[in-house]
Amino acid sequence: MPERTGKRTIRMTGDVSVRSAAGIAGSKESQGPLGKYFDKTYSDDMLGQASWEKAESRLQTDAAQIAINKAGLEPGNIDVIFAGDLLNQCISSVFGLRSFGIPYLGQYGACSTMAQTMIMSAIMCDSGACQKAVAVTSSHFCSAERQFRFPIEYGGQRTLTAQWTVTGAGAAVIDNGSTGSKIKEVTVGKIIDMKVKDANNMGAAMAPAAADTIMSYLSDTGTKPDDYDLILTGDLGYVGSELLIEILKKEGIDISSNHNDCGKLIFDREKQDVHAGGSGCGCCGSVFCSYIYNELKNGQLNNILFAATGALMSPTSSQQGESIPGISHLLHITSK
Amino acid sequence: MPERTGKRTIRMTGDVSVRSAAGIAGSKESQGPLGKYFDKTYSDDMLGQASWEKAESRLQTDAAQIAINKAGLEPGNIDVIFAGDLLNQCISSVFGLRSFGIPYLGQYGACSTMAQTMIMSAIMCDSGACQKAVAVTSSHFCSAERQFRFPIEYGGQRTLTAQWTVTGAGAAVIDNGSTGSKIKEVTVGKIIDMKVKDANNMGAAMAPAAADTIMSYLSDTGTKPDDYDLILTGDLGYVGSELLIEILKKEGIDISSNHNDCGKLIFDREKQDVHAGGSGCGCCGSVFCSYIYNELKNGQLNNILFAATGALMSPTSSQQGESIPGISHLLHITSK
Numbered sequence: 001m002p003e004r005t006g007k008r009t010i011r012m013t014g015d016v017s018v019r020s021a022a023g024i025a026g027s028k029e030s031q032g033p034l035g036k037y038f039d040k041t042y043s044d045d046m047l048g049q050a051s052w053e054k055a056e057s058r059l060q061t062d063a064a065q066i067a068i069n070k071a072g073l074e075p076g077n078i079d080v081i082f083a084g085d086l087l088n089q090c091i092s093s094v095f096g097l098r099s100f101g102i103p104y105l106g107q108y109g110a111c112s113t114m115a116q117t118m119i120m121s122a123i124m125c126d127s128g129a130c131q132k133a134v135a136v137t138s139s140h141f142c143s144a145e146r147q148f149r150f151p152i153e154y155g156g157q158r159t160l161t162a163q164w165t166v167t168g169a170g171a172a173v174i175d176n177g178s179t180g181s182k183i184k185e186v187t188v189g190k191i192i193d194m195k196v197k198d199a200n201n202m203g204a205a206m207a208p209a210a211a212d213t214i215m216s217y218l219s220d221t222g223t224k225p226d227d228y229d230l231i232l233t234g235d236l237g238y239v240g241s242e243l244l245i246e247i248l249k250k251e252g253i254d255i256s257s258n259h260n261d262c263g264k265l266i267f268d269r270e271k272q273d274v275h276a277g278g279s280g281c282g283c284c285g286s287v288f289c290s291y292i293y294n295e296l297k298n299g300q301l302n303n304i305l306f307a308a309t310g311a312l313m314s315p316t317s318s319q320q321g322e323s324i325p326g327i328s329h330l331l332h333i334t335s336k
Numbered sequence: 337m338p339e340r341t342g343k344r345t346i347r348m349t350g351d352v353s354v355r356s357a358a359g360i361a362g363s364k365e366s367q368g369p370l371g372k373y374f375d376k377t378y379s380d381d382m383l384g385q386a387s388w389e390k391a392e393s394r395l396q397t398d399a400a401q402i403a404i405n406k407a408g409l410e411p412g413n414i415d416v417i418f419a420g421d422l423l424n425q426c427i428s429s430v431f432g433l434r435s436f437g438i439p440y441l442g443q444y445g446a447c448s449t450m451a452q453t454m455i456m457s458a459i460m461c462d463s464g465a466c467q468k469a470v471a472v473t474s475s476h477f478c479s480a481e482r483q484f485r486f487p488i489e490y491g492g493q494r495t496l497t498a499q500w501t502v503t504g505a506g507a508a509v510i511d512n513g514s515t516g517s518k519i520k521e522v523t524v525g526k527i528i529d530m531k532v533k534d535a536n537n538m539g540a541a542m543a544p545a546a547a548d549t550i551m552s553y554l555s556d557t558g559t560k561p562d563d564y565d566l567i568l569t570g571d572l573g574y575v576g577s578e579l580l581i582e583i584l585k586k587e588g589i590d591i592s593s594n595h596n597d598c599g600k601l602i603f604d605r606e607k608q609d610v611h612a613g614g615s616g617c618g619c620c621g622s623v624f625c626s627y628i629y630n631e632l633k634n635g636q637l638n639n640i641l642f643a644a645t646g647a648l649m650s651p652t653s654s655q656q657g658e659s660i661p662g663i664s665h666l667l668h669i670t671s672k
Contacts, residue, residue, distance in 0.1 A: 004464070050656070079344075088424040091652065094648040104524070106420075106444035107444065108442035110425065116442075123460065128337050190437055312430040313425065313427070314423065317389065317430075317431065327440060
């Protein structure tokens with residue numbers, strides 16, 4: 001059962017495993033450096049659906065179905081599903097997952113949702129409240145663009161600090177068994193608002209939240225960056241990653257040699273026109289649940305921190321002059 | 337620590353208490369039958385803010401602050417806050433709660449959010465993952481109308497099956513102490529889609545979900561409706577409540593003598609022009625956290641089921657021809 005360690009960190013005292021995971025990706029993502037790791041890719045971003053929103057729902061259906069299959073389970077074996085996405089009222093989760101008939105708890109952590117759903121799943125499994133949980137999230141470039149920015153057809157020019165919303169999804173089956181990589185501790189993020197107002201620079205808005213959560217975790221556990229093979233954030237992209245390293249350096253913490261970011265990993269910066277990198281719930285979701293999970297499984301990675309970040313804004317809040325608060329939730333995951 | 341009982345129900349084996357609660361309400365709600373029970377009411381629904389969205393955020397700030405004060409605590413004593421609302425990207429929760437500096441996990445269960453946040457808080461406290469949690473939610477008539485329906489100024493006529501979104505908020509401080517009413521078991525809802533498509537009849541869309549969750553709970557615990565002083569749903573309103581009673585009657589379960597609904601309780605149907613009753617996250621939130629909590633405290637109620645219901649749709653999903661799936665999360669709460 002979970003227990004608190006330090007001020008904000010929660011330690012799993014039992015075996016809490018990521019038993020299986022699946023990452024799904026759209027066309028641009030499948031052409032990037034991680035293309036071969038995804039469990040399923042689509043060359044048409046409509047996925048054969050009538051709308052982008054329905055296409056995004058389909059990404060979640062696929063991710064959950066494949067992850068459950070890879071665990072050798074059926075939907076009926078799953079006690080609860082934690083899911084969320086960027087669309088208003090989280091409709092891609094609802095419509096993508098309704099057919100499974102699994103008890104459902106909708107989560108909203110913006111682009112930090114993959115970490116948030118995994119945290120909730122881990123605590124539920126370690127506590128005995130459930131045996132098997134699924135964590136799932138998605139995003140879609142086209143549904144996000146039209147909801148948060150401009151109609152795709154308008155062809156608006158993007159700033160160099162803007163990130164590219166990933167068309168993709170990730171799902172992880174989490175249980176209290178001994179197979180798969182282990183979730184050791186989790187740290188729940190605070191809402192950190194440094195008054196950044198530029199909706200085209202989400203990396204800058206979210207970097208202070210990542211710094212706050214990573215510092216809390218290291219302090220709560222008495223560990224240092226070098227204790228980990230990889231400190232993976234997402235999705236700060238290029239701009240936010242530089243800021244995170246700089247903020248932590250000022251606090252005497254150097255993560256420059258073992259930090260990476262899902263938004264940097266998923267696209268080829270030279271060949272793919274994505275400016276500051278990838279973003280969206282599906283960025284962390286698809287990267288963690290395919291490439292990273294694979295590296296943990298084959299022992300290339302053994303001991304990582306995964307700190308997903310979210311920008312907690314809406315077009316309405318920005319239009320009303322509000323700043324963009326950030327949040328970051330962290331998991332410590334080991335290969336065994 | 338929590339343990340599973342039956343197929344879907346989770347039992348708290350320790351003392352999990354609703355240590356304090358606070359309900360906040362707007363002008364129309366304060367003039368209704370529960371007016372005297374609210375901890376704070378506003379005669380101006382702008383709450384002195386520059387927009388309806390900021391006013392709704394303020395409702396959450398008030399609810400959380402008053403609930404924490406009533407528990408004799410400071411925000412720094414709270415380990416985690418679970419919150420959500422109806423606005424796109426749940427901005428009233430984010431902006432209403434950012435100043436507290438409490439680790440934050442955003443929830444989205446539409447109008448079932450009060451029950452969902454209480455369920456999460458209860459499991460976290462019973463498991464040892466935290467000591468004290470706050471569950472909070474809100475809604476605002478004007479921010480909901482403009483987001484989901486028509487501009488207020490348009491003065492659109494409402495159908496008789498339509499419900500009136502409550503301007504209000506509720507917050508509950510939940511801990512593993514022995515003071516206050518107790519959360520005994522919880523049942524997490526499934527997404528139930530009976531293909532209702534009328535966005536002006538949410539009660540009909542949500543009633544089957546309430547029926548499913550209540551039946552599951554009764555079956556999992558081997559209890560019957562008469563074992564409870566009150567089976568409280570929210571927010572089915574008048575239309576949905578009748579449907580719920582009818583659906584359960586067909587299954588051989590009669591709740592007609594001890595059922596009520598937050599959407600029926602909050603307004604005076606004769607004197608206040610609300611058609612099918614109240615709705616919105618803030619309906620269950622403000623009714624449970626003021627009147628109902630008060631009745632539990634003074635022993636007028638001793639043993640209740642609280643099953644909040646949500647309609648998991650967005651204007652976009654409805655415009656794309658989707659049906660309105662419902663969900664209902666349940667808690668069994670006793671006065672001691």
